[in-house]
Amino acid sequence: MNLLHRHILANVFLTCAASVGLFAFVLMLGNAMKDLLGPMLAGQLALETVVRLVALLVPFVVYYALPMGMLTGILLVLGRMSSDREITAMRASGLSVAWLSAPIIFLALLGVVLSLLINFQFMPVARLAYQREFAEAVRQNPLSFIVPRTFIRDFPGVVLYVGEKDGERLKDFWIWELDGQNRVRRFARAESGLLDYSDDNSTLVLTLERAQVEVRDPKDPENFSKHMISPGSDVLPIDLPVSRLAGDRSVKRKLKWLTFPQLLAEWARLKQPDATVPAAERAQQLMRVQITIQEKAAMAFAVLSFALIAIPLGIKISRKETSANLGLGLLLAMGYYFATIMAGWLDNRPELRPDLIVWLPNIVFQGIGLWLFYRVDRS
Template sequence: MNLLHRHIFASVFLTCAASVALFGFVLMIGNAMKDLLGPMLAGQLEVDTFVRLVGLLVPFVIYYALPMGMLTGILLVLGRMSSDREITAMRASGLSVAWLSAPILFLALLGVVAALFINFHFMPVARMAYKREFAEAVRQNPLSFIVERTFIRDFPGVVLYVGEKDGNELKDFWLWELDDQKRVRRFARADTGRLDYDEAGNKLVLTLEQAQAEARDDKDPENFRMVHGSAAWERATFDLPLSQLTGERSMKRKLKDLTFPQLMAEWARFQTPAPDLAKDEQDKQLMRVQITIHEKFATAFSVLSFALVAIPLGIKVSRKETSANLGLGLLLALGYYFATVMAGLLDNSPAWRPDLLIWLPNIAFQGMGLWLFYKVDRA
C-alpha cells in the first residue's frame, strides 16, 4: 500500500469511525431513554448499573450503525476530496477509479468481517448479559416498581396508581384490571394497603384494607349499564407476578439473541420432524431461523454493498457540505432497511423464500454500485 493509498485509507477509516460512533450514540440514547432512563429515575436502577447496561447496548447499536457509518463516512471523505479537486488531480495523473477505491474496498471487507463477529457473537452475548443484569437489578429492589402518583403499567393486564408510598405501606390505591383489548373489566380502590415481596413465588403480594371493587360485563366492559355491581371487603389480596418482568419474559431468547452455533442448533432441530408440531408450523419456525441467519449475513455484507454505492456517488456528487452527505447516506440506508423489513414480513409464507429475498437489497445496491463505477470511470 503506497503513500496515496495510506492517505485515503486513513481518511476514510477515521471518518467512518466517527460516523459509526455518531449513529451508535444516537441509537444508544434512544434505547437508553426508552428502556433504562425511567427505571433509573424511579430508583429501580443504581447509577453504576445504568452505566453497565448502557455499555452492553454498544454491540447492539453497532449492528445497525456500522453499515450506515461506512456509507456516510465514504460519502463525506470522497465528497470533500472531489470538491477540493483532489480526485480530479489523481485521475489526471492516470489513476483509475478502481485503483483509488482499493483501500476503501479493503476497509469495507474488514468491516464485513467485523460485522460478522458482532452479529453472530458479540451482539447476542451482550444482549443476554443486558437482560440478566437488568433482571437481577429488578429482583434486588422489587418494591421499586411501585412509584407514587404515577400510573404503573409494568404489570401485564393491570394498571396501578398509588397516591402515597411509605416503604411498603400504601395510601390511596387504585387498581384497574384490563382485558385483551386494554378495556377495564374490573376496578378496585382502597384507602390503605400493604405491599410485600414473595421471593419464593417471585411476585408482589398486595393487601388492601377497606377495599371497594366493581366488576363489568366481560363481553362489553364499556357498557356501564351492564356493571355487575360493587363489593366491599375489609381486606383483599392480589398477586402481581414479577416473572413477566424479571424472569421468564426477560430471559427468553429471541432468535436475534442467539449466537451462530445456537442458530445452527435451532435450524437442525426444526429440520427433524417433531410429532408434537404440525408440519406447517414447523416449516414456519424453520423459515424464521433461516431468515435470522440470512439477515445477519446480509447485514454484514451490506457494509460492502454500501461502500460500492458510496465510492462512485461520493466522487460524482462533489459535495463538501456535511449535512447534504449525511442526509444522502441516511436516505440510502433507510431505503435498504425498509426493503429488508418488507422481506422479513413474509416469515409466515415459506413458499416465498423470504430468507433469500432478504438478499435482494444487497444485490440491488451492489448492482447499482457497479453501474455507477462504470459511469464515473467513463466520465
C-alpha cells in the first residue's frame, strides 16, 4: 500500500469511527432515556446498574450505527478532499477512481466482517444480557417501584397512586384496573395498606385496609349508572406479578436476539415434521427465522453497499459543509432502513419470499453505486 492509499485509509477510518461513535451515542442516549432514565430518577435502579445496562446497549446500537457511520464518514472525507482539489490532482496524475477507492473498499469489507460478528453474536448476547440485568434489578428491589405522589403506570392494565410511603406502610392508596381500551373497569381506594414481596412466586402483594371498591359494567364501563360500589372491606389483597412490572422488558427470547448457531438450531427444528402444529403456521414460523438470518446478513453487507454509493457521491458533491453531507448520509440510510422494514412486513406471506426481498435494498444501492462509479470515472 503506497503513501496515497495510506493517507486515504487513515482519513476515512478516523472519520468513519467518529461518525459511528456519534450515531451510536445518539441511539444509545435515546434508548437509555426511554428505558432507564425514569427508573433511575425514581431510585428504582442503582447507578452502577444503569452503567452496566448502558454498556450492554453498545452492540445493539452499533448494529444500526455502523452502516450509517461508514456512509457519513466516506461522504465527509471525500467531500473535503474533492473540495480541496486533492481528488482532482490525483486524477490528473492518471489515477482512476477505482484505484483511489481501493483502501475504502478494503475498509468497507472489514466493516462487513465486523458487522457480521456483531449482528450474529455480540448483539444477541448483549441484548439478552441487558434484559436479564434489568429483570434482575426489578426482582432485587421491587418495592422501590412504588413511588409516592406519582401515578405509576409500569404495570400493564393497572394505574397506581400512593399518597405516602413509609417502608412497607402505604397511605392514601388508589388503584385503577383498565380494560383493553384503557377504560376503568374497577377502582379501589384505601386509607392505608401494606406492601410486601413474595419470593416464592415473584409477586408484589398489596394488602389494602378499609378499602372501598367500585366495579364498572364490563360491557359499558363509562356508563356510571351501572357501576356498583361495595362497602368498605377490612382487608383487600391485590397481587401484581413482578414479571408485569417490567412490562415488555422482561426476558423473552426474540428471534433477533438469537445467535447464529441458535437460529440454525431453530430453523432445523421447524423443518422437522410436527403433527401438532399446522403446516401453514410452521411455514410462517420458518419464514420468520429465515428473514431474521437474511436480515442480519443484509444489514452487515449494507456497510459495503453504503460505501459503494458514498464514494462517487463524495467525489461528485465537492462540499465542505458538514451539515449537508451528514444530512445526505442520514437521508440515504433512512431510505435503506425503511425499505428493509417494508420487506419484514411480508413475514406472513412466505410465498413472496420476503427472506430474499430483504436483499433488494442492497442490490439497488450497489447497482446505483456502480452506475455512479461509471459516471464519475468518465467525467
